[in-house]
Amino acid sequence: MATFKQAPANANSAQKLLTWVDNRFPLSKLYNEHLAEYYAPKNLNFWYFFGVLALLVLVIQIVTGIFLVMHYKPDAAQAFASVEYIMRDVPWGDTIRYMHSTGASAFFVVVYMHMFRGLLYGSYRKPRELVWIFGCAIFLCLMAEAFMGYLLPWGQMSYWGAQVIVNLFAAIPLIGPDLAILIRGDYVVGDATLNRFFSFHVIAVPLVLLGLVAAHIIALHEVGSNNPDGIEIKDKKDAKGRPLDGIPFHPYYTVHDIMGVSVFLMAFTAIVFFVPEFGGYFLEYNNFIPADPLKTPLHIAPVWYFTPFYSMLRAITSEMMYALVACVALGAVLAVFKARIPVLFKAVVVGVAAVVCLAMLNIDAKFWGVVVMGLAVIILFFLPWLDVSPVRSLRYRPQWHKVFYGVFVLNFFILGYLGVQPPSPIGERVSQVGTLFYFGFFLLMPWWSRLGEFKKVPDRVVFSAH
Numbered sequence: 001m002a003t004f005k006q007a008p009a010n011a012n013s014a015q016k017l018l019t020w021v022d023n024r025f026p027l028s029k030l031y032n033e034h035l036a037e038y039y040a041p042k043n044l045n046f047w048y049f050f051g052v053l054a055l056l057v058l059v060i061q062i063v064t065g066i067f068l069v070m071h072y073k074p075d076a077a078q079a080f081a082s083v084e085y086i087m088r089d090v091p092w093g094d095t096i097r098y099m100h101s102t103g104a105s106a107f108f109v110v111v112y113m114h115m116f117r118g119l120l121y122g123s124y125r126k127p128r129e130l131v132w133i134f135g136c137a138i139f140l141c142l143m144a145e146a147f148m149g150y151l152l153p154w155g156q157m158s159y160w161g162a163q164v165i166v167n168l169f170a171a172i173p174l175i176g177p178d179l180a181i182l183i184r185g186d187y188v189v190g191d192a193t194l195n196r197f198f199s200f201h202v203i204a205v206p207l208v209l210l211g212l213v214a215a216h217i218i219a220l221h222e223v224g225s226n227n228p229d230g231i232e233i234k235d236k237k238d239a240k241g242r243p244l245d246g247i248p249f250h251p252y253y254t255v256h257d258i259m260g261v262s263v264f265l266m267a268f269t270a271i272v273f274f275v276p277e278f279g280g281y282f283l284e285y286n287n288f289i290p291a292d293p294l295k296t297p298l299h300i301a302p303v304w305y306f307t308p309f310y311s312m313l314r315a316i317t318s319e320m321m322y323a324l325v326a327c328v329a330l331g332a333v334l335a336v337f338k339a340r341i342p343v344l345f346k347a348v349v350v351g352v353a354a355v356v357c358l359a360m361l362n363i364d365a366k367f368w369g370v371v372v373m374g375l376a377v378i379i380l381f382f383l384p385w386l387d388v389s390p391v392r393s394l395r396y397r398p399q400w401h402k403v404f405y406g407v408f409v410l411n412f413f414i415l416g417y418l419g420v421q422p423p424s425p426i427g428e429r430v431s432q433v434g435t436l437f438y439f440g441f442f443l444l445m446p447w448w449s450r451l452g453e454f455k456k457v458p459d460r461v462v463f464s465a466h
Contacts, residue, residue: 034221039246040253041227043463047121048225049260050114056261057107058213062206064100072152074198076191079154080290098276104146105282106268108305111139115380119405122392123226129384131223134216136380141209143306143377148201150303151194155287160300162197163189168313171367188293229461230392236460245461281420299422307419308412309373312438314423315431316369323436324368325357331443372435379442386442389449391457398452408441 007019022028071090073082086093115135118124124132151162166189170180185192224234233243247253277283281304286297302310316324332353360368394402415434418427 034217035250035254036248038221038249039233039243040225040249041231041233041243041461042245042247042252043227043229043461044225044253044256045228046260047113047117047228049257049264050110050117052257053110053260053264054107054114055213056264057103057110058209060099060103061107064096064103065202065206067096068100069202074152074195076154076194076291079152079194083153095272098272101283102268102272102276102278104149105278105303105305106264107142108146110264111142112305115139116409118226119383120394121226121228122230122387122389122394124384125226125230125387125392126384127223128220128226131216131219132384133381134212134219136377138209138212138216139380140377141205141212145201145205145209146303146305148197148205151197152201153287154194154291155284156289156291156295156297157284157287157300159189159291159293160297161302162193164300165302166193168366168370171364171370173363173367176367226392227461228393228395229458230396231457231459231461233461245463301420304416304420307417308415309376309419311415311419311431312376312435313369313373314419315428315435316365316372317428317432318365320432320435321360321365321368323432325360327436328353328357328360372439376438379439383442383445386445387449388446389454391454393457396455396457398454400452401449404441404448408437411437 004023005019007016011019018028068086071082071086071093073079075082083097086097088094090096118132118135147165151158166180166183169183170176172179181187183193183196184190185196224232227233231245233245236244238244271278271282277285284303301307332350389397391397394405411434415431415438418431418434421427
């Protein structure tokens with residue numbers, strides 16, 4: 001039988017209630033393990049705001065989504081009108097809708113910044129591989145959630161965006177046409193598609209997302225937070241077993257995060273109340289027009305947070321396939337010459353590469369565009385094993401590594417910009433070069449991440465009060 005702890009004889013009502021709860025639910029234990037006695041590095045900077053901001057935006061999206069669902073009708077004949085009803089007739093409906101639409105873009109802003117911080121300081125390195133994998137799964141889940149939510153207003157861009165993306169699945173050999181019908185629920189994008197996407201957007205994907213967020217936080221608190229120096233604070237502890245370079249998360253970082261949350265909410269509310277469309281990037285003007293299957297918009301492009309990957313999809317043309325085949329062949333040749341494996345295995349590598357090259361030339365380029373777009377996200381999962389640098393943090397890497405990372409970010413922005421623009425010959429060439437650079441950055445990382453003269457990593461974290 002469980003042993004119950006007793007409240008002190010002079011305890012007040014609140015202490016007695018807490019003791020009663022603790023005997024039945026580990027409330028104090030959870031508080032201590034994840035807040036008061038969870039030691040975080042004392043040198044965390046502003047880059048570490050974005051994790052808590054992502055959690056804040058998730059709460060905003062769930063709360064506003066609940067209120068929107070109360071009035072939204074997932075029916076192709078009434079969906080657009082129900083959104084207009086929310087905007088015009090529901091008290092505070094326009095504010096809630098704009099909070100939700102702005103929150104979608106804000107989510108990707110903070111997640112991209114959060115992931116970039118991980119890239120800067122090597123937060124994916126051992127022992128945090130699982131933290132990174134859960135984070136990438138959250139990103140993938142978030143993309144699915146955003147795409148399905150984008151269809152729900154049933155405007156022109158919602159309808160035609162869904163038409164384009166779902167039709168991409170039809171390019172998959174053998175199973176493509178049947179898979180596209182399964183996703184649509186019909187032979188065309190219509191009422192069945194809207195109902196499917198609504199149920200996934202409101203129920204299925206959020207449940208998976210919440211589970212992944214919980215797993216991400218639990219895994220993080222198990223191994224501890226990384227820091228800008230990439231030093232394990234658990235390696236040096238005092239007599240009581242507390243990290244010498246750590247401070248309790250609460251109250252220090254809960255108060256610290258209030259500043260980041262305050263700045264974010266000021267920017268967020270300014271956008272919601274003054275520029276909710278954000279120049280057509282957060283809410284596209286064509287989406288204020290009811291969906292019309294008989295009238296195609298002049299230029300169909302996804303929302304800004306998908307455009308880098310959309311650029312990579314458009315970059316894969318029949319011409320580009322020859323460059324990709326050359327890359328595969330070169331990779332096979334290097335593997336054969338560099339790897340210390342038996343001749344038989346080398347022959348297998350050459351044979352597999354030859355089969356892949358023939359398949360790449362004989363299958364429609366549209367299919368490979370879908371593959372490249374998917375691999376652009378999937379490759380992030382393997383980052384912990386691609387980076388073999390002797391140090392974690394970019395602070396102690398060679399100067400040219402920092403330039404290389406800067407070019408990578410610039411390339412990502414250029415791909416994002418080109419994804420918004422109508423197709424053009426120059427844009428196509430630039431996006432093709434950008435796609436090769438994006439994949440080259442990761443696939444060649446086992447080679448270039450070891451090169452250069454690395455700085456000495458200090459024994460203790462470098463900290464200056466601010």
